[in-house]
Amino acid sequence: MLFLPFLTMPLLAQQDYFFPEKTFFKEGVPTPGEFLGYEIGDFHTRHDRLVAYFYELARISDRIHIQEIGMTYEQRPMIIATITSPQNYNNLENIRQEHLQLIDPQVSLPAMGQMPVIIQLGYNVHGNEPSSSEAAMLTAYYLTASEDPEVLRYLEDAVIFVEPVLNPDGRDRHTNWANMHRGFPPVADANDREHNEVWPSGRVNHYWFDLNRDWLPLVHVESQARLKFYHTWYPNVVTDFHEMGTNSTYFFEPTKPFGSENPIIPRSNYDDLNNLLAPYFANAMDDIGSLYFTKEVFDNSYPGYGSTYPDIQGGLGLVFEQASSRGHLQESIHGEVSFAFTIRNHLVNSLATIKGTVENKEIFLRHQREFFGGAVKQADGHYASGYVFGDAGDRNRTKAFMDLLLQHKIKVYETGRDIESNNKTFGAGTSYIVPGNQPQFRMVATMFDTVTTFHDSLFYDTSAWSMVHAYGLPSSAINKRAWRNVSLGQQIDSTFLNSQSFPVLRSDYAYLFSWQDYNAPGVLHELQKKGIIAKTAFKPFSIETLEGIKEFSNGSILVPVEIQKMPAEELHSLMSDLAKTHKISIEAVKGGFSTTGIDLGSSSFENLEVPKPLMLIGEGISQYEAGEIWYLMDSKLGMPLTKVDILDFNRVKLENYNELILVNGNYGLLREKDVQKIKNWVEQGNTLILQKSAVTWGITNKLIAEELKVKKDTVTEDAPSLRLDYGSAEAIEGAKVIGGSMYRVDLDITHPLGFGYTNRDLVVYRNSNILLNPVKNPYSTVAVYKNDPLVSGYISSDNLQKLPGTASVLVSKLGSGRVISFVDNPNFRGTWYGTNKLFFNALFFGPIIEVPEVRE
Template sequence: MKSNYIFCSLILILIFSPLQSQNDYYFPEDVSFEESIPSPAEFLGYEIGDWHTRYSRLVSYMEKLAELSPNAQIQTIGYTHEKRPQIILTISSEENLRNLENIRQEHLAHVNPENSAGDVEKMPVIVHLGYNVHGNEPSSSEVSMLVAYYLLAAKDSKVDEYLKNGVFHIEPALNPDGRDRHTTWVNSNKGNPPVADNWDREHNESWPSGRTNHYWFDLNRDWLPLTQVESKNRVAFYHKWLPNMVTDYHEMGSSSTYFFEPTKKYGSENPIVPRYNYDTLNTIFAKYHQESLDEIGSLYFTGERYDNSYPGYGSTYPDLHGALGIVYEQASSRGYVQKTGSEDITFPFTIRNHLRTSLATIQATIDKRELLLNWQRKFFKDIRDQGLKEKKLHVYGNEEDPGLTKMFTNLLLDHQIEVYRIEDEVTAGDKTFKPDFAYAVPEGQAQNLMVKTMFDKVTSFADSVFYDTSAWSMALAYGISNTEVSSGRLDLGSRITKEDIAANVKIPAKSDYAYLIDWSQFGASEALYYLLKNDVNIKTAFTPFSIETDTGIRKFGYGSLMISVADQSVTPQELYDLVKKASGKAGIRVESVASGRSALGIDLGSPELKDIELPKVVMLTGEGTSGYEAGEIWFMMDTYANMPITKVDRSDFKRMPLNDYDVLIMVSGNYDDLEKERIESWVKNGGTLITQRTATQWAIKNELVKAELKEQKKEKDSLLRMNYAKADNYYGSRAIGGSFYKADLDITHPIGFGYEDRELSIYKNSTVFLKPGNNPFNKVAVFSSDPYISGYIHPENLELIKGSAAILAEQNGRGTVIMFSDNPNFRAMMLETHKLFANAIFFGSVIF
């Protein structure tokens, strides 16, 4: 063991000995640098690779380069959840930087098919060098400093050509919060000499690891849904420039080598991206990457693994915008040096490989500048023309919930999709779209591929194995009512801007009797929490009714909230002020009534209106639980309900005062060592337990409920024989990577409150299948007999989904266990099913 540590130390010493400087190790031979520009090592006080650099020091180095070099400018495009600046260092020639805004405008005009083409001989190519989207894949952020140093200090005629013909935007860390979490862990556990044993603490971060951002989200999945502030800032900058080349740097398992595109042909590619992108551009750039790694003797592989189909990846989103996005994967040292079998992998080695492919990408982009510029223009023109030829319009909107319509419209506008008013009412089947509540999106526009991404249901695939999701319709995810019509059927009004859909909530009229809130509004949960925490007494309707309000007779469905003026501890004026503030904060309508007598259905004094109490919510987190799922719940309750929930590490469960809480949330995880008797007793005494995915399995297997799992029958001794080489594909095709299914929702059940339509779109990416059971009243949602909507599913799994339960709510004593077979908050984009989860929190205690 001791000899191994000494060997690792010698590796690092030899790499940066005086005989072989840092520059000689990292950069190609015969490159010298201007002394007026400090190297990263000179600025930081240590050699690159000796320490993991804190994000603030990365920013400071980029700021110093912008201060010292006339070829660099720096800007902040926004701030992370933890208030770290998201910076971009822009590098180009002095002349280009003086005319940077003109270059940007000319570039956008060139790619716009409505304008005449620009003179590509004189136009610089736009390059976005993005690094470190997963915080614990740290080598590429170190590379960002070396690349910036090279472009600004290298004495090389090639660099002059680069700066003349290119504008380079360097984003040193796409996930600053996660990077600093990992950097702190690694640096604080660094050994001296370094420890290569992969069991050492240095190589094994504590939960939730630095991969994710503040809310434990994978930002490399968020380019499409744009739930996180970092992604919103980044995509806004992206569309400000529409770059021609975008890099997406990652790390993979330590025992691997290096990967660059192309990915697996057809199977790992987005089905609507033009073949030219994959067959021509990828092939051209791969040659440069191959030569850069051959030169230093690094092993690599291409054409296999690494899904490139999901539009929310940093390497796929550019492909949908006429750019070339490339994913790079380097075997990770997960620290400073790690034992990998035949040899040890060091942090400097990982940095060098990523640096060399970065420099190769720069060279390729400049060499193929005109090709890339011409392709991007052709891309947008072809995409627009194809849409004009197909003559399709997507009409969407939700009259009952204009807030949700606004949220969906904002998402479309963030992706620069053209949205228009409709002049006439549109009827399709049983759906009616009215001009004041609906909008139209034509496919005949430059962003046609993004339109298809938002609305289309993907049902055909070249492969059956997916690294990630196989369905991504945001219209399905939002549950937004929509239809497809011919553009010849409809006259379009003016184009919509964000100012057009800015919140314009009607101020509630003051009432001396009661206020009513339609629970179908997406923001209703935020209003409910605000009012409950301010000690307002509220009841929810278990039966629909219609009643005269200050705006006429209105219908109120299951779950509608009633706030009686007389039944309060505050004065009528104080209550009105609270109601008015809740309406404004949540962006919802609040109706005022002068009488409790309904026009139809129950009156406001009916026993069918039941009291709602402020729930005290705790969620188990920590080692052994899914950080993704926990983070999604944390984020969505923070963002959409403005409601704090307590996050407790599962290792603290034994000493946690469980009786202080009304609701316990368990996400996917390993709970075998948990005191199930304690949880069962708490539920029987009135607690609400909410489980999802494997936590639901745990509750069933530990008999907290009487529900049963639906499992595939397996032959004990099968005669089936297959080639071993097919094993990965065989088992991979039977995984559920993520797809949409229809379920029938009981909208009269408290968990179904607020839904107008019984047909529900559920996103499934688990192999948890629930038997509906014998109780006819606890089957909240059941998958239909023909459930498939979109995404890949193996026929055997589809049979298991058919007729299985999506949500069960089973009583146990005075409490309730609410079981989700899947994750209703998936990536915080599933607004269609998030209301179910909010209902479980607020209404779980009133299920009887």
């Protein structure tokens, strides 16, 4: 590798370093260094200055135009620069409309020889991998100012989109860290504070999520805005630039053959397109003397990356990874890695992407055309002609899933009549159909199909992504014979999702609403925020409402009128507003006498405490899982969450809270007296919520007396020692990890943690090897793995044998309080609507959970 020995250098030297020799630039177009006041690589550029530079280029040049596609949570603009010839820009809408014909097999084939190819260069989705955004400025300058005939041809033959920062909030978090700790001269020692961020890192967005996993679930505003733009153009090539460990070199595609590839994608994507561009990247890296590798490690299977989502849309997604300086200069086994060096690596591959795509543009355009036509043909040979889904008791969760499908441009229809499929009834008006025969068939299969056989046993990330299971929705594939009897109703659009109204009649006695609806917890929190007394039902009942007899299951919420401090008229207005805002049915009753089951004055209705949660965060604790809970409580409940750094725990007065949340992580920073403080607090009647490795921490520190399930191999003294090839270690040991897959558990829906569920069969997500035996108290293992648990994803046969009968959710008694243990993460990546309710239940019902005594 060649490294830049000095950070600061004159402009001419920097141009010679970054750009090809004999490049001539138009006068009057400022370099990034001229605009910023320092040369690229000397400092990390703040997002606002980076955006300002792009606007300055657009002010000066007619080759580049800027648009804002959205705003982050911290109100930073998300921009995309369109760089093309002035002639193309003046005809941009016609170019877009012509390009969209490629994805519609029903329209005639356009003359692709005359069409510009669409390239989208995406940078810096992980905020603490900052070199690519600096490269984005240099790329934009090069395309805007270069007078090279080859560059002018690029602008004629391509429309190039540059998204300089995919994660503005995370980038600025890291930028400020690196700049505030920069030494003069810079310190290359890896132990220096500059190279070691505090928690949370700049990798993640405002809510501590990894946005590079969010292209499929679309949880966050950044991803939603990005995908909306993506589907207005369907780029042919999309880049995704990253950084990795400082002792690495540089990676570009192709990735590992077969084992890391998505089986729904045509082989031509991997065999032809990836290999088509690889020589361009190799030549670019050879020219500057940088070491690189291909065909290893990185994942092309999970469809939610910036480098894989385009593959399922007829384009080519490309991941680039390189050794990071994690600051301005850092030691490595290859020598000192400078920030400028890493910037140059990504710059030359940005330009190589453009060159390779333009020189092969007809291949990319034709591939996209054939991709969507092939999708319809592939659908014809698929085992399912379509899919039906829906939960009549939870329309908001059903609509949330439909909204996800629509964002991915999947066609959805109402059911014209009831459908019987897979021993389930899907009712007209409450269930929906997705035909397989549509251009987005491969996205349809991604959303609904499950996969349990794989080429490989090693996964860079999750091995299961069937989103209908993540949403916990009843669903069924419809085979070709049954499809003949399917009647498609109205096609669903975004207006349909918001069309239904929820009027609330006035009652002077009580209001009721079901806990089955996903939005019910948000309504309950709003009521408690207003000081309204609410109760929950521990048994089912039916009652005469002002609109007829209605049935209510465990967990249903009762709001009596007379016991409230709020006047009846004001309470009715509040109920009406909440029903409208949260799109939930709220029923009014005249009296408390039930037609079946418990009456409204029964002791089986219990008053609900107002949750006062606190969550420990900080060093050693998973920023992802903590962020998932923070996001969930902000976005779904509107409930403030107190987040306390683990180092500050000693000053916290726990008596001000009634729930303490510990997610996956290492809690070794808690001292013995801190553990005793937590134990005393729980014993006084409070609730401790543990997740994943925090459960094992609770066992180790004797807060709970549960048992880890340990399988010990029996080895006799005279048995020969097992001998394995050294080269097989990675595959064999990696296969032992449960890296992310879906399983069925049996859920006790009579337990408060199971309230709101009507089916004992629940799909959970598991990405750990933690196995717990059921609780000795027979009433306290809330969810247990079924005998044949695997739904989708990879698991070794040995691990699969261990899972059945182990606990997924359990409750342990501790004095007058309780410890709720989630062995699996119910809030994975903010998109597991199907298990979110388990966490909601822990939050709202935890304080009223009693662990029944077992009599001898």
